[in-house]
Amino acid sequence: MQKISxxxxxxxxxxxxxxxxxxxxxxxxFSQTNKSARAVDTGFLQRLTQANDQxxxxxxxxxxxxxxxxxxxxxxxxxxxxxxxxxxxxxHGSEAVVASLQKLTQQLLRVQAxxxxxxxxxxxSPPDTAFLLEPVCAAAYLLNQQSSAALQSVKSDLxxxxxxxxxxxxxxxxxxxxxxWVVSAALARIYTLYPQPKYLQRINDWLDEGVFIDEDGxxxxxxxxxxxxxxxxxxxxARLLNKSNLLVPVxxxxxxxxxxxxxxxxxxxxxSRRQDQYTSKTIVSYYPVYRYLAIRDQNxxxxxxxxxxxxxxxxxxxxxxxxxxxxLEDPLLQKELPVSSELPVNxxxxxxxxxxxxxxxxxxxxxxxxxxxxxxxxxSGRSNSPNFFSFRKGDAILKYMRLSTSFFSTGYFxxxxxxxxxxxxxxxxxxxxxxYQPLPKNKRNPQGDYKLSPSIxxxxxxxxxxxxxxxxxxxxxxTTIRFTEKEGGIEAKFEVGGQANVPVTIELCFQEGGKFTxxxxxxxxxxxxxxxxxxxxxxxxxxxxxxxxLRHKMITNLEGERYSTHFGSLRTSGMHAYLTGITPxxxxxxxx
Numbered sequence: 030m031q032k033i034s035x036x037x038x039x040x041x042x043x044x045x046x047x048x049x050x051x052x053x054x055x056x057x058x059f060s061q062t063n064k065s066a067r068a069v070d071t072g073f074l075q076r077l078t079q080a081n082d083q084x085x086x087x088x089x090x091x092x093x094x095x096x097x098x099x100x101x102x103x104x105x106x107x108x109x110x111x112x113x114x115x116x117x118x119x120x121h122g123s124e125a126v127v128a129s130l131q132k133l134t135q136q137l138l139r140v141q142a143x144x145x146x147x148x149x150x151x152x153x154s155p156p157d158t159a160f161l162l163e164p165v166c167a168a169a170y171l172l173n174q175q176s177s178a179a180l181q182s183v184k185s186d187l188x189x190x191x192x193x194x195x196x197x198x199x200x201x202x203x204x205x206x207x208x209x210w211v212v213s214a215a216l217a218r219i220y221t222l223y224p225q226p227k228y229l230q231r232i233n234d235w236l237d238e239g240v241f242i243d244e245d246g247x248x249x250x251x252x253x254x255x256x257x258x259x260x261x262x263x264x265x266x267a268r269l270l271n272k273s274n275l276l277v278p279v280x281x282x283x284x285x286x287x288x289x290x291x292x293x294x295x296x297x298x299x300x301s302r303r304q305d306q307y308t309s310k311t312i313v314s315y316y317p318v319y320r321y322l323a324i325r326d327q328n329x330x331x332x333x334x335x336x337x338x339x340x341x342x343x344x345x346x347x348x349x350x351x352x353x354x355x356x357l358e359d360p361l362l363q364k365e366l367p368v369s370s371e372l373p374v375n376x377x378x379x380x381x382x383x384x385x386x387x388x389x390x391x392x393x394x395x396x397x398x399x400x401x402x403x404x405x406x407x408x409s410g411r412s413n414s415p416n417f418f419s420f421r422k423g424d425a426i427l428k429y430m431r432l433s434t435s436f437f438s439t440g441y442f443x444x445x446x447x448x449x450x451x452x453x454x455x456x457x458x459x460x461x462x463x464x465y466q467p468l469p470k471n472k473r474n475p476q477g478d479y480k481l482s483p484s485i486x487x488x489x490x491x492x493x494x495x496x497x498x499x500x501x502x503x504x505x506x507x508t509t510i511r512f513t514e515k516e517g518g519i520e521a522k523f524e525v526g527g528q529a530n531v532p533v534t535i536e537l538c539f540q541e542g543g544k545f546t547x548x549x550x551x552x553x554x555x556x557x558x559x560x561x562x563x564x565x566x567x568x569x570x571x572x573x574x575x576x577x578x579l580r581h582k583m584i585t586n587l588e589g590e591r592y593s594t595h596f597g598s599l600r601t602s603g604m605h606a607y608l609t610g611i612t613p614x615x616x617x618x619x620x621x
Contacts (some may be wrong), residue, residue: 034508038569067324067364074356076119076365080345081353085112085120089129100142100149100161103177106133107164107354114171114357127179130172134186137165137602141190145197155201157209158194159215161266166191166218167358173222173349188223195219199231205410206248207255209235210262210597217269230403232266238443245380246285251412253289253296254259254305256282260318268321268359276322283319286312287334288378291421294341299398299416300383304387306414307601312342317355317362324364333369338537377514379454384447386454390516392423392570397512397520399444399456407591413600415441417456418512420620423570427620428603433587434525435532437462439488440589442598443489444510453511459527460508462486463500472497488590506612518573518621525614533610535618537574538603543567547575548606556606563606573621574606581609 086107110127112120120126142153149157163566169187172180187348198212198219213232223363240263241249248259260279267275289297294311316338323331338344356362378387384400396419402412416429432442444456472494480493507619508536512556525533537544541554547563548556558577565572584607588599610616 030535034487049375067367069363070365075117077349077353077356078115079216080350081108081115082110082119084350085118085126089120089125098147098149100157102136103161103164103168104351106130107135108166108351110171111354111357114175115353116282118535122177124179127177127183128493130180130183131186134183134190137190138423140188141193144201145193145195146201147194151204155197156192156203156205156211158201159198159208159212162191162194162198162218164354167220168322169222170218170355171354178431179429191219192223195223195225195228199227206241206250207262208268210259213285214262214265214571217266221269223344226243226292229270230236232270236272236275240275240278243382244383245385246281247300247380247383248278248282250302250410251383252301252303252305253286253298253310254301254308254317255303256286257314257318259506260315264318264321269443274308279318280326281548282316283322283331285380287330287372288376288380288387291394292374292423292504294338294343294388297385297387298399298417299396299414299419300380300385300412301414302402302410302412304409307599311341311343312340313341313347316344316348317352321362323366324361327367329370330372332366333372334374335366336369337372337399343509348427357427379447379449384444386447386512388519390486390517392421393517394421397447397454397456399447399583401443403445405443413443415443416442417442417510418519418521420572422572424540424568425543425570425572426437426567427542427565427574428538428601430444430521430538431536431587432508432510432523432525433534433536434506434508434591435456435583436528437486437488437504438590438593439486439506440591441587442508442510450511453513456508456510457513458508460486460506462504462506464490464502465495466499466501468494468498489594506531515619516621518619521618521620523614523616523618525612527612529612531612532583533612533614534584534587535588535610536579537586537606537608538601539565539606540567541603541605545604547607548577551582551584554604556604557582558606558608563567565604565606574618576618577615578610579607580611583609 085108088109109126112118113123113126115121140147144153144157146153146155147161151157159283169191198216203209203212216228219387248256260282263275263279267273275577290312295314296312298305298310316335319331319335322328323335375390386397390393398417399413405413407413415431418430420427429469433440439460442458445458448455479492481490481492482495483490484495504601507527509524511522545556545563546565548558549563551557557579558575560577562573562575563577586593
């Protein structure tokens with residue numbers, strides 16, 4: 030690949046006007062919010078261009094248009110478009126790129142359904158079509174700035190595809206809260222390219238429902254995975270349609286997201302209502318939104334977060350290699366970041382709506398969660414994670430702690446919120462499990478055909494008309510866990526009582542790849558802390574935990590009947606250490 034010096038890049042780029050023009054309404058917004066007129070960050074722009082050239086070279090070599098259609102197709106189109114349009118690119122004005130763009134646009138037309146949608150995971154999906162339109166519309170916008178006759182068929186095909194997709198989005202529906210804003214953002218992009226009142230009308234239909242963000246700064250799904258989708262979509266609508274009020278919830282969410290961030294960039298997901306409550310997500314994908322608002326608002330905190338993200342693992346692959354088209358489309362992103370402030374690295378912050386506590390002291394963090402959605406229902410859109418505590422010291426990571434009992438197969442402990450009592454943060458749950466008496470005579474059915482309904486304890490369903498049955502022999506289990514900061518660590522005090530002789534299991538899952546001392550092996554990455562103190566080490570960092578206790582070795586089917594009846598499991602990858610007891614169970618466990 031041809032290399033150019035930074036000085037040559039600057040002269041070539043600025044001479045060819047890398048800063049593409051915005052439509053009039055967005056141009057006004059740009060001028061109003063960028064009075065500082067910061068210089069173009071030419072070094073970063075050159076870095077983006079060179080990384081994009083590497084991606085373009087790969088696509089040209091492998092003929093990316095022959096790849097199976099997916100959302101990636103849109104990004105391949107945008108990557109090649111950016112290479113063609115960026116004055117500092119090796120492929121600026123390349124005929125080979127035009128040929129590949131033609132193949133990609135023809136592929137888009139081939140896969141488009143009669144109603145204008147595409148199949149990406151979901152069938153003939155308006156929301157998935159909207160996701161695809163983000164890079165496709167950006168590519169169309171950049172290509173429209175070029176006057177080359179060689180691009181006419183590409184531009185024409187893209188216009189056909191986009192307008193047909195626009196028809197689908199002005200009438201099509203959605204599945205989830207974030208889809209409303211994804212569709213609206215796509216329509217805003219289409220309106221920028223080909224203004225028609227129907228696009229604005231549909232956007233306003235969705236926006237009139239209101240953009241909800243709670244006092245904690247979380248969108249309805251409480252998902253880090255989807256919050257970036259909502260942030261990016263709302264920012265796009267605000268930017269293109271001069272709706273700056275939509276940036277208010279975005280700013281609030283970005284402020285909250287920082288406190289959900291671990292020192293290495295991982296984001297806490299305990300309180301999510303979507304599938305990412307059991308997975309991991311990093312803050313790296315939030316970079317463009319932090320950068321945009323840092324520059325637009327001259328926000329020193331957001332600038333500091335953006336700069337920290339630049340040093341994180343994955344930044345090169347996720348942002349630098351894939352984002353040139355976005356920076357070319359939006360001149361504000363090309364500006365230098367403002368001066369940064371100091372980031373808070375010592376705090377204790379309780380998010381009252383989510384019932385999530387975050388404690389940080391430098392590289393040491395702790396998370397306590399007590400906010401699942403009651404009644405507990407296992408479904409997407411409900412918070413149901415049993416991970417109520419995690420602890421980190423540098424590279425040493427306790428991914429989660431759970432507690433399970435053999436109390437009528439009720440499974441894992443889920444707290445009824447979190448309260449602060451003095452210096453303690455308290456999780457608590459009372460479980461009542463009854464036995465059932467005969468139905469009252471006036472509720473009986475000679476055919477025995479009663480209502481299919483859930484048991485009072487929500488463990489199972491049956492045609493027993495449970496709600497009308499008297500109960501007796503009620504058994505109760507009371508679980509209380511108190512967390513306290515002590516001597517640089519966290520103390521967890523367990524009290525499990527009520528019904529006697531119930532087996533209790535505390536499950537600790539540490540990051541895979543570390544080493545244990547002070548524990549006994551149980552096979553299959555299972556270990557027992559029988560007594561004393563255990564230690565987990567990864568790299569140069571260690572977590573000490575103890576004292577241990579071992580009264581039994583029942584460590585399977587911890588999920589309870591909700592899962593076991595369908596052969597489900599919540600076990601994750603990692604190194605699992607167990608402490609066990611019998612009720613009445615009182616034990617104090619310290620992490621340091």
